[in-house]
Amino acid sequence: MEISFKELWTVAHGMGFGGNLFACLRGAIAGIYSFRPELTTHAGIKERITRLNIGLSLMAIMSWLTVISGTWIVYIWYRAKPGEGADLMEFPRYFLLSKPSTKEWHEFGMEWKEHVAWIVPFIATSVAYSVYSVGEELAKNDRLKKALLWLILISFCCAAVPGVFGAFINKIAATR
Amino acid sequence: MSQSTKNETKALISLIACGIGSLTLGILICAAEENGVVKSFLNFYNPVGPLAGKTTFAVVAYVVSWFILSQVYSQKTLDFGKAIKTTFVLIGLGIVLSFPPVFMMFGSH
Numbered sequence: 001m002e003i004s005f006k007e008l009w010t011v012a013h014g015m016g017f018g019g020n021l022f023a024c025l026r027g028a029i030a031g032i033y034s035f036r037p038e039l040t041t042h043a044g045i046k047e048r049i050t051r052l053n054i055g056l057s058l059m060a061i062m063s064w065l066t067v068i069s070g071t072w073i074v075y076i077w078y079r080a081k082p083g084e085g086a087d088l089m090e091f092p093r094y095f096l097l098s099k100p101s102t103k104e105w106h107e108f109g110m111e112w113k114e115h116v117a118w119i120v121p122f123i124a125t126s127v128a129y130s131v132y133s134v135g136e137e138l139a140k141n142d143r144l145k146k147a148l149l150w151l152i153l154i155s156f157c158c159a160a161v162p163g164v165f166g167a168f169i170n171k172i173a174a175t176r
Numbered sequence: 177m178s179q180s181t182k183n184e185t186k187a188l189i190s191l192i193a194c195g196i197g198s199l200t201l202g203i204l205i206c207a208a209e210e211n212g213v214v215k216s217f218l219n220f221y222n223p224v225g226p227l228a229g230k231t232t233f234a235v236v237a238y239v240v241s242w243f244i245l246s247q248v249y250s251q252k253t254l255d256f257g258k259a260i261k262t263t264f265v266l267i268g269l270g271i272v273l274s275f276p277p278v279f280m281m282f283g284s285h
Contacts, residue, residue, distance in 0.1 A: 067231070071224060071227060071228075071231055072224060072228075075224060075227065076223040076224060079223075079224075079225060080223070107276065108276050108277075111276045112274070112275060112276050114227055115201065115205050115227075115230070115274040115279075116271065116274045116275075118201055118230075118231050118234060118235075119197075119198045119201065119267065119270055119271060119274070122193075122194040122197040122198055122234075122238050123194055123198075123267070125190075125194070126187075126190040126191050126193065126194035127191075129186075129187065129190045130186075130187030130188075130190055130191060131187075133183050133186040133187050133190075134183045134184060134186075134187055135183070137181075137183060141184070143256060143260075144184060144187065144256075147191070147260045147263075150264075151191070151194075151263075151267075154267060154271075158271065
C-alpha cells in the first residue's frame with residue numbers, strides 16, 4: 001500500500017481541502033437559510049451566530065487552501081513539460097493533448113477548472129465577512145440572507161466545475 | 177431601492193470587492209489569450225505559467241478594491257439594491273469570461 005508525494009498532494013487538494021469545502025458550502029446554505037428568529041430563541045440566535053461565523057470562516061479557509069494547493073502545487077506537476085523520449089503518462093497535460101480523443105479534457109475541462117475555481121474563495125471570504133459584520137442582525141435581515149444564499153449557490157456551482165473535471169482528468173491522466 | 181445600514185454597507189463593500197476580483201480574473205484570462213505580451217507578463221513563474229499572474233493580480237484587485245471602498249464609504253452608506261445588483265453583474269461577467277469557449281474567442285489558443 002503505497003502513495004507517492006504527488007498523489008498525496010493531489011488527494012489533499014481534491015478530497016481533503018476540496019471535499020471539506022463542499023461540506024462547508026452545504027453547511028453554509030443550511031445555516032444561513034435556517035437563521036431566523038421564528039425558529040429559535042434569543043439565546044439560540046447568539047449560539048448560532050458564533051457557530052455560523054466559525055463554519056463560514058472554515059469555508060473561506062478551505063476555499064483558499066483548495067485553490068492555492070491546486071494552482072501552486074498540483075498544477076505544476078500537471079503542466080510539467082516532458083523531456084525527449086519521456087513517458088507521457090507521467091506528464092498529464094501533454095498526455096491529454098497527444099490524442100484527439102483526450103485533448104478536450106485539457107482544452108475545455110482543465111482550462112475551465114483552473115480559472116473558474118478562483119472565484120470561489122472571493123465569494124466565500126466575502127460571504128463569511130458579511131455574516132461577521134452584520135452579526136445577530138442577520139436573523140431578521142431577509143434581503144441580505146437571500147443575496148448571500150444566492151452567492152453561496154453560485155460559488156457551489158463554480159466549485160463543482162473543478163471538482164467534477166478534476167476527478168475525471170485525474171482518472172484519465174493521473175498526476176503520479 | 178433602500179439605503180443600507182452601516183453594518184450592511186461593510187458587508188456590501190466586501191461583496192462588491194468580490195465582484196471586482198472575479199471580473200479582473202475574467203479580463204486577465206481574455207487579455208492573456210488576446211495578447212502575447214500580456215501573457216508573457218502574467219507568466220512570472222514559469223512552472224505555473226500565466227495562471228500565476230492571472231490569479232495573483234485578481235487577488236490583488238480583490239484586496240485593494242475592498243480596502244479602497246472601505247475608505248471611501250467609511251462615513252457613508254450604500255444603496256442596498258444597487259450594490260447587490262453590481263455584485264451579481266460583476267461576478268456573472270467574471271464567470272462568463274472564464275468559460276473556455278468565450279475566452280478562446282479572444283485569440284488562437
